[in-house]
Amino acid sequence: MLIRQLFDKNSCTFTYLIGSKDKNSIIIDPVLNNVDVYLTLINQLNLNLVYSLETHTHADHISGSGELRNILNCDSIVGNESGIECASKFIEDNEYLTIDDINIRVLYTPGHTNDSYCFLVDSIKPGALFTGDTLLIRGTGRTDFQSGDPSKLYDSITNKIFTLYDDIEIYPGHDYNGFSKSTIKEEKNHNPRLNLKSKKEFIDLMNNLDLPDPEMMDIAIPLNENCGLEK
Ligand code: FE2
Numbered sequence: 001m002l003i004r005q006l007f008d009k010n011s012c013t014f015t016y017l018i019g020s021k022d023k024n025s026i027i028i029d030p031v032l033n034n035v036d037v038y039l040t041l042i043n044q045l046n047l048n049l050v051y052s053l054e055t056h057t058h059a060d061h062i063s064g065s066g067e068l069r070n071i072l073n074c075d076s077i078v079g080n081e082s083g084i085e086c087a088s089k090f091i092e093d094n095e096y097l098t099i100d101d102i103n104i105r106v107l108y109t110p111g112h113t114n115d116s117y118c119f120l121v122d123s124i125k126p127g128a129l130f131t132g133d134t135l136l137i138r139g140t141g142r143t144d145f146q147s148g149d150p151s152k153l154y155d156s157i158t159n160k161i162f163t164l165y166d167d168i169e170i171y172p173g174h175d176y177n178g179f180s181k182s183t184i185k186e187e188k189n190h191n192p193r194l195n196l197k198s199k200k201e202f203i204d205l206m207n208n209l210d211l212p213d214p215e216m217m218d219i220a221i222p223l224n225e226n227c228g229l230e231k
């Protein structure tokens with residue numbers, strides 16, 4: 001099994017390509033602007049793309065899922081809660097997606113958005129958790145739009161992600177500080193947002209971040225609700 005991490009410089013988004021021993025593959029959170037890069041890599045590695053998976057409906061970049069589906073005939077997959085009618089398939093909590101030797105456990109982790117999911121590849125040791133914007137390295141996703149909810153985010157991280165094995169590797173949906181991956185243990189010990197005294201403190205912090213809206217938000221959300229394609 002192979003994992004490739006690709007970075008979109010404009011939105012600081014990570015996209016992941018996971019390939020099986022039999023050359024089938026899954027892409028997580030593709031960015032429309034980089035579809036040519038993915039196509040080249042998929043071709044160079046001699047892979048067949050089976051699924052394009054979204055961790056959530058993104059506000060800061062346009063998804064490449066619809067374009068990849070048009071070109072490679074893969075299935076685009078989103079969470080049940082997203083309401084994205086153009087998707088090929090919907091997933092829900094605790095479902096498994098399996099391709100050859102790749103086993104992905106789907107975890108519903110609302111909070112950053114109401115349609116946020118994490119994907120746990122548990123067919124390798126120590127396990128790889130693709131956290132989208134639910135849990136970032138030394139940070140978390142924001143909770144101030146798209147039905148974001150700091151209370152739900154806290155519960156998703158502490159009751160779901162932090163109950164998994166400590167040595168599982170975390171592959172986040174973004175990074176703004178030069179990190180690429182972490183582990184559950186590392187984030188339990190060193191994530192400043194999660195080392196607060198109480199859930200209330202976390203909620204207060206998240207409700208007072210006072211961040212500007214993402215530049216692409218008004219364009220990206222409606223397009224992503226249509227698989228990243230113009231209507
Ligand atoms: Fe996001």
